[in-house]
Amino acid sequence: MPEITLRLFGFGSRASGFDTELRSVAAGTTVRKLWEELRSSADDTELLARIDERNVVFLLNGTLIHQQETNHTVLKDGDTVTYMVLAMGGQCY
């Protein structure tokens, strides 16, 4: 089972907080599938469960993954996957 680093930004009680954990995922798990697992295991009151997906940014190893690509982006051992609440403004992102 691949070991990955999971980073969540802005989903906890603090808008500015990162939660980071090492996690084993089943072989073949995609960026999308992991996201769906996280959402389904979250309490209904949590932002993770409630958030409109348009307001989430997906990153793999520091690179943006467009949402339509998340379905076929398979996680590998050593990957870092980050889910962030969208924030924008000022200039490029």
Next chain:
Amino acid sequence: MIRDIGAQRILNVDLSTGKTWLEEVDREDLFLFLGGRGINAKLLYERVPRGIDPLGPDNLLIFGPGTLTGTSAPSSGRTSVTCKGPATGLYLKVSVGGHLGAELKYAGYDYVVIHSAADDPAYLWIDDGSVEIRDARHLWGLGTRETDRLIREELGDDEIEVGLIGPAGENGVLFSCIIFSLYNSASRGGIGAVMGSKNLKAIAARGTGGLRLAGGEGFSKLALRTRQELSEDAGSDSLYRWGTSGSIPPLNELGMLAAYNFSQVTIDDAEKISGQYLEDEGYLTGRESCFSCSTACHRFVRTKEHRYGVVRDSGPELETMLSLGAECGIVDTEAVIKSNQLCNDYGLDVISAGHVISWAMECYEKGLLQGERADGLDLRFGNAESQLELIRRIARREGLLGDLLANGTRQAAEEVGGDSWKWAIQAKGLEQSACDTRAAKSYALAFAVNPRGPDHLMTECYAEFGVTEEARALIEKITGDEKYADATMLHKRSDIVRWHEDCYAATDALGFCAFTSTAAYAVNPENMARLFSLAMGIELSEEELMIAGRRIVTLERCFNAREGARREDDTLPWRMMNEPVQEGANEGLVTDKDTLDRLLDEYYEMHGWDPRSGIPLAETLNTLGLLDLCKDIEMG
């Protein structure tokens, strides 16, 4: 007085003679140049001859609220301020929010053109039809906050709107700004120094009139619908909650955060200088909108620990957090809030202020700026106390170092010598805003060809990242395929840049905030053209609107060409072209000369500009109806 929105008037003020006079804008010009930034550019081109001193009396300072400023069109309260810029010696347009633009409209003026210079410090008081040049000797030397308060008190009306400069503008600092409505800054290129050179401390306005729109009911409906669409855009909510500095954590995660004078792309604890942190930790005390804006990205903060006293101020915005924070190696929320307050009060552009300080810090650490030359300051990265002291000295041009840095990094590097020019993050004489143009290629091209120097406030290409659905849809519209929503790609960058240039110019000309048209997208060209048509009562198509934007961009190009700017001036800071990103997902990326040349070739060809010189071709000018106006440039 209620005026027809299409009957635009120019108020001219000669500060040396005290004479004022009115002109009317040719209605045809309004369709060709749309207003605001566009008419400003035409006035500047026609009336400021080649080669004048930007800080001399022959320069003009032109204030032009957008054509729709003062209406209910969403986020349409912006004003373009235009002149020949002192930092670059080239064209300078700066856009600013707040409420002064709408007040000028209600007073009966669409443009205010400042000529010559007053003998003594003065301020302009525009009270509907009455225009008065008043003594400002008692205000000279005061900070922007105190000056604003005193002018309101003196004029006996707390509701008036004021645009003013601080000591930095008075002292000719080449990155001094003009502050509108207390908390909004026309920041870049030393525009405050131009106002200071005219001995003009402030413009105060009170307007009790209004604007008559040809198709008022239809306009109101479309304005409301656009406002709703804007509120549904994925980015609007975050702009409200965290302001622009909400982008700092993702920039850090992406390895695109400008830190330590652009020598690093991440910084530890970056979230401490983010909008999210300001909210979480209770620094945030309020939010405010510019005129007619429903997003309200502008925020207010107060310090908690009071290490620098009790500080209450606006922002800090993304660029402020980066330039005065990460760029200088300072990840200290309270210190950045204090530095921001000082810059605002002295009237300094925070982007350039942060850059000259981070440049000085790198010089210090590399042994080029020490001892006497450093005026006894410890300029190591991360030293917030030295930064605060330098801000004070720069604004007052105090001491060797303060005076040196007040001229910006280009001149400072020439004086300090050695390799210091390599880490002066500037081109054309303007310090680059905090976007990593090694990785983001549309930004790289847009920054290189920007007539005022490398920043994001003439052309914003945020869509190239494809972060939101709306952004990806726009890239598909521009290029035919959303796969080009990838900032590191070279292909299609010219298409993306040119579309955004056209759109941004139209956005400025009509008075919209660029966040609504090139970051969120509800104020799109179609909606802009419809709103303009309904206001004027004459049809303007989306295509005509975009062509008008291109006409503005081309005219600005011609201004610089007349001043002698050529292809070789379309460049990026040395570090962006020669030092690849050293870590993270963008490791190895750089926009080297070959890459930039390729981008420029495509871009010039697309525009119909001579690829050797970068000057618009005669046939291009003819197509845009600019041949007569620009016949004095050396055409390709």
